[in-house]
Amino acid sequence: MSNKHMIAKRAGLALEDGDIVNLGIGIPTLVADYVPEGIKVYLHSENGILGVGPTPQPDEVDKNLVNAGKLPVTVEQGASFFDSASSFAMIRGGHIDVSILGVLQVDENGRVANWAVPGKSVLGVGGAMDLLEGSRKVIVTTLHTTKEGESKIVKDLQYPVTSLRKVDLIITELGVFEVDEEGLVLIELSTGQTIESVKSKTDARFRVGLSCEEILENNRRVKQ
Template structure:
């Protein structure tokens, strides 16, 4: 997983965030999005109790009591607020999060997400994944296209435990942007020079290509 690919995904997701939104950033790629918002004003929430999360601080300003969901140092924007985890989850469960940006272990072709457990392996655990899947008004998945072993992360059917029946609205990978509409997956933009034929080979799920799909030509 190259840093340049992670940055590409974060920058593309940042384009989807709207002025004035309250946005929760999950573990992994989502936590680097604050560095690529430019002047766009969104209110970033971390489930460990921060609203108004800012970009990565300089080395001189790092305070490890102030961290993201990935336990990485963050800054606070002017007017930010701190609160305990129970209040954070009240915001999430109460429907006060406009957009959740989450990582994923798998996403199926209808947009159902698995991002908390791999059978037979010990990983981080559920965290706030199920609450965010159920509670956020919109869900964007920020993920590498393939897993570390080269297997597809975008699959016809989940083989890992689901995070909830609520479906994602969009997934952004280093190669493509897909939208989920009425249980179907649509390619709306390519982000690398990979051909659509090659994209189909690395994507287990079936997807449709719209006539207006933006194709990377570099």
């Protein structure tokens, strides 16, 4: 399993029965394929779908069914379709339980940058700001470092901040961080990782909430 799919699978484990969940562009879209058995969630796409299903097989693709990232999707029985204004009314009205977002960077206070790179053209903000402000819980899914090996979990954001609202959970291929009033707390280590290996690839300061052994045991319980 690739790192991106591993991250998406772990994000799926953070969902609860009955959640209305918005999936952002990138790794978050993969979460549709990793909703745990035994729970029912309602996947929301900000272009106007509630009830998105798993990724379609090649022979199931319908060019009229796409998500906000223009990728083909399936829909569950009972799915509903609506205009963009109604979709954003859901978001701004506090009707999204969980948003799963990709980021360019996240800082040590849990604030994210994910909509603009200075010096490059910007097509538009999209729904990132609304999702951060309107969702009850926000989960970040991201590779821990850039292609150049630079940490994406940083002390201070180098890109324009998306919202001052802190996210709740950060999931990378190295581990999982919770965000509290004091900053980042490492709560899980991925297989083969140590606290020191995570520190070596993380610019931001973080606390370790448990001992290394307890973190590894917590990780094993999650995977069962």
